[in-house]
Amino acid sequence: MAPGAPSSSPSPILAVLLFSSLVLSPAQAIVVYTDREVHGAVGSRVTLHCSFWSSEWVSDDISFTWRYQPEGGRDAISIFHYAKGQPYIDEVGTFKERIQWVGDPRWKDGSIVIHNLDYSDNGTFTCDVKNPPDIVGKTSQVTLYVFEKVPTRYGVILGAVIGGVLGVVLLLLLLFYLIRYCWLRRQAALQRRLSAMEKGKLHKPGKDSSKRGRQTPVLYAMLDHSRSTKAASEKKPKGLGESRKDKK
Numbered sequence: 001m002a003p004g005a006p007s008s009s010p011s012p013i014l015a016v017l018l019f020s021s022l023v024l025s026p027a028q029a030i031v032v033y034t035d036r037e038v039h040g041a042v043g044s045r046v047t048l049h050c051s052f053w054s055s056e057w058v059s060d061d062i063s064f065t066w067r068y069q070p071e072g073g074r075d076a077i078s079i080f081h082y083a084k085g086q087p088y089i090d091e092v093g094t095f096k097e098r099i100q101w102v103g104d105p106r107w108k109d110g111s112i113v114i115h116n117l118d119y120s121d122n123g124t125f126t127c128d129v130k131n132p133p134d135i136v137g138k139t140s141q142v143t144l145y146v147f148e149k150v151p152t153r154y155g156v157i158l159g160a161v162i163g164g165v166l167g168v169v170l171l172l173l174l175l176f177y178l179i180r181y182c183w184l185r186r187q188a189a190l191q192r193r194l195s196a197m198e199k200g201k202l203h204k205p206g207k208d209s210s211k212r213g214r215q216t217p218v219l220y221a222m223l224d225h226s227r228s229t230k231a232a233s234e235k236k237p238k239g240l241g242e243s244r245k246d247k248k
Helices: 012-024 154-247
Strands: 030-034 037-041 046-048 050-053 063-070 077-083 086-089 099-101 112-114 123-130 140-147
Touching: 030 123, 030 140, 037 046, 046 140, 050 123, 077 099
Parallel strands: 037 140
Antiparallel strands: 030 050, 046 112, 063 077, 063 123, 077 086, 099 112, 123 140
């Protein structure tokens, strides 16, 4: 290669980045979700929920498959399949006339309903989802228990008890803060009254002294007026006596 000519081989850094993005970067697999277990009564119906998460948009080629393994059995059989926008119920097995499709792929929902439950329906149901090109991932399983009468779950009872206790505690706290607020408000009102009364007592002596100050000059004026009147009355008889003496 001549000096100064551009290199035609790719940069080693670019090659490493390309290799790491294609080989070393782990692919995000599809994730399927179902309940752990569901309970149903004989003759009733039950919904088997199935949803999924995928890094790809929902494809037109999305598919849902439900399989059933009887209680104590080893082999799982396919009982339902959804593909190309159409549900397909297998014509063999005990579920062929009792399965109803209630899912919606647009909402990533692949749920089904099983009607007219029987004791023989006890077992494990598996939901498998493929959303091309995202087709790698684990399935999810839900166990169905059929009873003559659906028992109350221990978790439900425990949750109700805990909820009731929390409700009582919150009510007591609310009552405590309400009583405390009323007490503090009353104390503040009493404090304002006491301070007003103390201010009134301080102002009263000042008012009395001012009244006395205003009354003092008035009293002195009245005394001066009475003295002058008395002096004038004393002068009048004296003058009359002198005039009578002169006439004599």
